[in-house]
Each structure stands twice: as structure tokens, then as C-alpha cells.
Amino acid sequence: MLEKVVAAVKANKAKALASFSAGTDGFKDRDLQPFCWNKSDGLLTASGFPALLGKDIRTLKDSTGKAYGEENFKAAIDGKITEVSYLFPRPGETEPISTVSFITGVGDQGCGVGYFK
Numbered sequence: 001m002l003e004k005v006v007a008a009v010k011a012n013k014a015k016a017l018a019s020f021s022a023g024t025d026g027f028k029d030r031d032l033q034p035f036c037w038n039k040s041d042g043l044l045t046a047s048g049f050p051a052l053l054g055k056d057i058r059t060l061k062d063s064t065g066k067a068y069g070e071e072n073f074k075a076a077i078d079g080k081i082t083e084v085s086y087l088f089p090r091p092g093e094t095e096p097i098s099t100v101s102f103i104t105g106v107g108d109q110g111c112g113v114g115y116f117k
Helices: 004-009 015-024 070-073
Strands: 035-039 044-046 082-089 096-106 109-116
Touching: 004 015, 004 035, 004 096, 004 109, 015 044, 044 070, 070 082, 070 096, 070 109, 082 109
Parallel strands: none
Antiparallel strands: 035 044, 035 109, 082 096, 096 109
8 A cells, every 4th residue: 555655645645645634545444544744844744543633743652652753754765665663542442552554755745554463
């Protein structure tokens, strides 16, 4: 799905970011859903979690204190895919579980696709 995310952002960034947040146009598959942020300021521009939109990804930490948001931010390099592991709750739940995200850069956006283990 990350390859599809990259292609969509390159084709029409505004439409892609809206689709990622809404989970439409094939950008939601079970618990897989993309998220993106501005590389310049870290603000989340797309997320399946509406409460996170507009937040600085660099400030996000999991329940163990791991600064996974900062790790994601630094991993947003065009043409490179980096795996980041952390704890995060499934949608509608509060208990964090093991999560893995694949992160890359796409122009002025950092984007990832995560899944729950």
C-alpha cells in the first residue's frame, strides 16, 4: 500500500491526503490506513485518527515513552522505506498494541502505512 500512497501523493497531493484520512479510494484495508505529515513542520496532514490531524508528529510517544513520532519524522526520506515499531491502540480501542509502520518521503510529505501485530 505504501507504493500506492507514494503514487497518489505524486499524482494529486490534496486528493490523496483527503482520501487517506477518509479511508476512501482503496486507502483502507482492514486496519491498514496511510498517514502523512509535512516534512517542514511535522504537522499531520492525513490520518485515520481525526484527533491527530494538525498535531506535530514529532511530539507523539507511545505508552512506554518511545518517541516514535520523532523516529517517523526522521525516517521520511524520498526513495527509502524505513520500518518503525511502537505501541498504538486500534481504532475505537484504548489498549496500545504492537504496531509497525513503513515510512518514506514523498516530496514535502512524510508518509507511512502501519499495521497492528
